[in-house]
Amino acid sequence: MLTSEFIKQKAKELGAAVCGIGDINNFVPESLQRDPKAILPSAKCIIGFGFPVPKGLYRTMENDSQFYTYTTMGVKYIDEELAEIFLLKMGGMIEDAGYDACLQKHVPNLRIQGDKTTNPEVKDTYELIHAVAVEEGKPVPDVIIDFGEAARCCGIGEKGLSGRVLNEKYGPFMRFCFIITDAPLECDEPLKKHICDNCGECIKACPGKAIDENGLDTWQCAVYYKGAHKSNPFMTEEFLKDDPEREAIINGKKRFDSVSARKIFSQMRFLPQTHWGYAPCLCGKKCDIACFKHLKGVKK
Amino acid sequence: MKDSIIRIAKENLADIVGFASSERFDKNDPIFKIFPETKTVICLAFRVLRGIYRGTEEGTTYYQYTTMAVENMEETVMPMAQLRVANFIEEQGCIAIPQRRHQQIMAEADSVNPEVGYNTIFRNRPQENQMNFTETAVKCGIGEKGLSGAILTDEFGPMIRYCFILTDAIIDETALREPHLCDNCKKCIKACHGNAISEDGSLDPWQCAVYYNGANGTKNPFMPKDAYADFEDRIKIIAGEAKVTPEKARKILDATYFYPPAQHAYTASICGRACDTACYMHLEEQGKLTKKFKRPFRTREEWKFDIEDFK
Numbered sequence: 001m002l003t004s005e006f007i008k009q010k011a012k013e014l015g016a017a018v019c020g021i022g023d024i025n026n027f028v029p030e031s032l033q034r035d036p037k038a039i040l041p042s043a044k045c046i047i048g049f050g051f052p053v054p055k056g057l058y059r060t061m062e063n064d065s066q067f068y069t070y071t072t073m074g075v076k077y078i079d080e081e082l083a084e085i086f087l088l089k090m091g092g093m094i095e096d097a098g099y100d101a102c103l104q105k106h107v108p109n110l111r112i113q114g115d116k117t118t119n120p121e122v123k124d125t126y127e128l129i130h131a132v133a134v135e136e137g138k139p140v141p142d143v144i145i146d147f148g149e150a151a152r153c154c155g156i157g158e159k160g161l162s163g164r165v166l167n168e169k170y171g172p173f174m175r176f177c178f179i180i181t182d183a184p185l186e187c188d189e190p191l192k193k194h195i196c197d198n199c200g201e202c203i204k205a206c207p208g209k210a211i212d213e214n215g216l217d218t219w220q221c222a223v224y225y226k227g228a229h230k231s232n233p234f235m236t237e238e239f240l241k242d243d244p245e246r247e248a249i250i251n252g253k254k255r256f257d258s259v260s261a262r263k264i265f266s267q268m269r270f271l272p273q274t275h276w277g278y279a280p281c282l283c284g285k286k287c288d289i290a291c292f293k294h295l296k297g298v299k300k
Numbered sequence: 301m302k303d304s305i306i307r308i309a310k311e312n313l314a315d316i317v318g319f320a321s322s323e324r325f326d327k328n329d330p331i332f333k334i335f336p337e338t339k340t341v342i343c344l345a346f347r348v349l350r351g352i353y354r355g356t357e358e359g360t361t362y363y364q365y366t367t368m369a370v371e372n373m374e375e376t377v378m379p380m381a382q383l384r385v386a387n388f389i390e391e392q393g394c395i396a397i398p399q400r401r402h403q404q405i406m407a408e409a410d411s412v413n414p415e416v417g418y419n420t421i422f423r424n425r426p427q428e429n430q431m432n433f434t435e436t437a438v439k440c441g442i443g444e445k446g447l448s449g450a451i452l453t454d455e456f457g458p459m460i461r462y463c464f465i466l467t468d469a470i471i472d473e474t475a476l477r478e479p480h481l482c483d484n485c486k487k488c489i490k491a492c493h494g495n496a497i498s499e500d501g502s503l504d505p506w507q508c509a510v511y512y513n514g515a516n517g518t519k520n521p522f523m524p525k526d527a528y529a530d531f532e533d534r535i536k537i538i539a540g541e542a543k544v545t546p547e548k549a550r551k552i553l554d555a556t557y558f559y560p561p562a563q564h565a566y567t568a569s570i571c572g573r574a575c576d577t578a579c580y581m582h583l584e585e586q587g588k589l590t591k592k593f594k595r596p597f598r599t600r601e602e603w604k605f606d607i608e609d610f611k
Contacts, residue, residue: 041358041600080372085372088368095593102351103351
């Protein structure tokens with residue numbers, strides 16, 4: 001018999017450090033396009049899994065000694081290989097018990113219609129602008145669930161001020177994936193207390209000033225994540241040499257939108273892109289490091 | 301050795317493992333060109349989770365099928381299982397050669413693989429020997445060949461992907477499965493968004509490629525209403541009624557960009573393998589599948605846009 005205890009035990013054996021099971025009725029989608037029930041109308045639960053990103057990967061970026069391993073191991077491998085294989089194994093166990101398992105891996109390069117944000121971790125994103133709902137009452141595809149809300153519902157995290165999903169134990173050093181299922185499992189309570197206390201350390205740490213009290217400006221983040229700031233150890237004098245705004249840009253003073261950001265993406269070739277279009281992280285994830293230190297300091 | 305191979309394969313996500321003696325193959329079979337000393341062919345079959353088809357069925361999410369059921373299976377999961385099994389066989393002193401589909405290499409001069417971009421394929425490469433995957437899967441006893449050419453298994457129907465290992469190890473073979481699943485109901489033919497399957501079950505790969513990638517607007521929520529404006533027979537194309545030549549298929553595919561492709565040249569499946577889901581539902585209704593679910597796959601009327609919307 002498929003039980004919550006069995007799922008959590010297997011998740012641990014297969015490498016997830018964190019597992020929580022949320023009642024689908026506790027999931028509060030901001031719109032139908034974020035609603036897991038639009039993917040599986042008979043859904044009863046959403047199961048969340050967290051994979052730690054080794055602290056050492058941040059340490060090397062903080063020491064300016066190595067950046068690329070974070071992108072390849074801490075982002076690309078976890079999302080595109082580890083989480084996918086893990087989801088297939090967990091999903092197989094659920095379907096063996098006769099229930100549907102709708103696997104939800106991170107969707108890095110797509111944006112639902114109307115979502116004008118981007119994902120700094122990839123070379124660019126594509127908004128599904130032409131999509132229409134297949135029926136009245138259905139959302140416009142694709143439905144991409146909100147991982148922050150999913151983590152809250154499963155009791156394993158919440159979205160912090162910087163937009164990163166924070167876990168109580170691992171802070172921002174964790175990546176997530178989910179399974180939507182109609183299996184009637186015993187559910188955990190949604191996260192009740194806040195992990196993020198709006199301390200603002202992430203705001204201060206960002207070299208590109210991409211975060212303010214309202215959250216993350218993803219286009220601004222995308223430019224500086226990819227290395228536009230002078231603190232990028234791979235910065236060259238050739239970078240934007242003839243651009244009159246060079247000084248403002250490398251000092252993090254220029255504001256970017258989707259048009260101006262896309263204009264300079266192609267000029268930021270400091271390290272190779274990886275498969276699946278993941279761009280090298282050259283800001284060193286200073287926001288996450290500052291957040292982690294703060295949470296550790298206040299023992300959250 | 302056989303039990304260990306099955307155990308290792310299953311630990312690495314294979315669901316069905318079958319073995320065929322080389323005596324089941326004609327002496328001119330490609331397996332002997334690849335490895336003349338072949339004594340056993342091992343088939344590893346992996347289910348595609350039913351839940352992965354759910355998004356297309358509901359018309360709400362397409363990303364997870366192409367990434368999780370095609371790209372990830374072919375490029376990550378299956379090679380890992382093949383390597384683990386091959387390593388084990390070679391530790392026993394035998395040779396093991398994993399065989400996966402080379403999605404972008406074809407012996408044919410003018411064919412196509414619907415799952416990858418047509419202009420990413422290297423054609424006319426007969427010297428790169430490729431196994432006959434369908435016939436070999438049958439010989440390995442994992443299932444039977446259905447009308448549409450899909451391998452049907454007792455457990456999962458057509459919802460599987462598979463690969464092979466050639467070895468000079470002599471291993472007891474699996475009994476062939478007596479065909480009993482496909483009853484020629486022709487639901488796969490009717491379900492295809494582009495009439496790519498003939499009455500006799502033969503598949504037109506160019507026709508399939510065009511409609512796999514979403515040329516049927518009545519089943520594609522990402523198609524703008526003015527799509528294919530430069531084609532005289534655009535309504536026929538959008539209705540899935542156009543008969544395409546390879547040349548025309550290329551032109552249609554060049555005008556087909558409704559959803560970004562995945563990595564490794566895989567294009568997004570907009571048809572959601574309607575042939576396979578129709579087959580699955582038929583087998584499920586008949587109670588022929590051993591893997592049972594609490595709910596039937598289809599719980600609602602099939603959705604479809606009105607062709608008039610594109611006129």
